Amino acid sequence: MVVKNTYGTSVTFSVKKYGNAPKHEFTGSATLRKKQEPVKQAKPKTDKPKEKKDRSLSKRSKQKIRKKITCFARCYKRLSFVTLTFLNIVTDEEAINLLRKFIDNVKKRSVDFQYVWIAERQTKNDAFKGNVHFHMITNKYWKLEKWWNYWISLQQKNGIVPREKDFKPSSAFDVRQLNSNNIRTIASYVTKYVTKNNAKFKCQVWNCSKLVSKLFTDFYTTTEFTDQFKRMNAVLKELDNNDKNSPVINVKMIDLNRNTLPMYKRLDDKNLIHKI
Structure with missing residues (x-):
């Protein structure tokens, strides 16, 4: 045995x-994966655009995320739980593109920025019900006003504007500090935002930084x-x-x-x- x-x-x-x-x-760990050589296949000619399949978190993915976050927490004394929401209704594709731009910018301005993010559907906001938003667990200390302003301006530059002029919701960029020594607290967040997440999306559902991916x-x-x-x-x-x-x-x-x-x-x- x-x-x-x-x-x-x-x-x-x-x-x-x-x-x-x-x-x-x-x-x-991702370090144990065998590198597969790309197989070139002739693409069939068609005038119809390929329809994207809905994505969701499989049972296996949920288990993997839970393990990765726990191991991530064991490597850093303190973590931050960040929630990114949008000023108006967005498509899943628009949302994921903005998230990637946000993460790329944080990487440029931070040392050793590590993270795990998960997509979720809004259920409590009646105005934007079903709108995608993102939860991130990171090892970064966030200067709230600085990054809140950046997240708001990033949306506006990409055509996501509030329904009411000059309305900037404080909840658009929400940060909570996590004590990684309290393993039960970490587990409760994972259970709430990952294990019970059965929504479907037209975009990637979760991802993590390279270092987190390499963790055993x-x-x-x-x-x-x-x-x-x-x-x-x-x-x-x-x-x-x-x-x-x-x-x-x-x-x-x-x-x-x-x-x-x-x-x-x-x-x-x-x-x-x-x-x-």
Whole structure:
């Protein structure tokens, strides 16, 4: 048996059904992806523009985002939770283009700017119901007035103007500070804005900076590792898999606290190398 661990979750697999034993102790990093050579294909001639398919967060994507944000939080003492909303109704394509311009500008003016962003539909604003907006978790300290003004002016320069002249909503650029030591707080944000996000979009749904993409999110061990959690009474829930055809044997949910977090030091140390 082999156990795949990430912060708060350990999954035990049958090596026989799982396939070959893992080649690497750590996984989940973009550095392990095999580079694929682009395949040139002849494009069929057609007068009709290709219709873009709706995109949404799959279960696998949600799990990946949750892991990336948790590992991101372990690399920095403080993070910021930023919400970017629009002055008026925008298409998904307009919104994503403005977000990219905003991020490019922040990169030019910041040192070591790292982030994860997620698209979401507005539900509480009746005037712009269904309008896309974005949530970002970043390692940056934001000078609120400076970046609020920039976000407003960026929209106006690109034709997104408020319905009422000179109206500049303070909520258009909202920042909240997060203490990354409080892993439960980080998890609550992930659950609220990621796990429950089932909306569909005509644009990219999420993305992250290169460093965050390189972070490792999982590591393999034997069952001796999870036995330690049992002795610490830190297993909140254990689910056995009765599907005989599945390589998954069981899943353990681990209580993350001051006693259990040091158990993940090997993952912390691995990721701090990339931060440096």
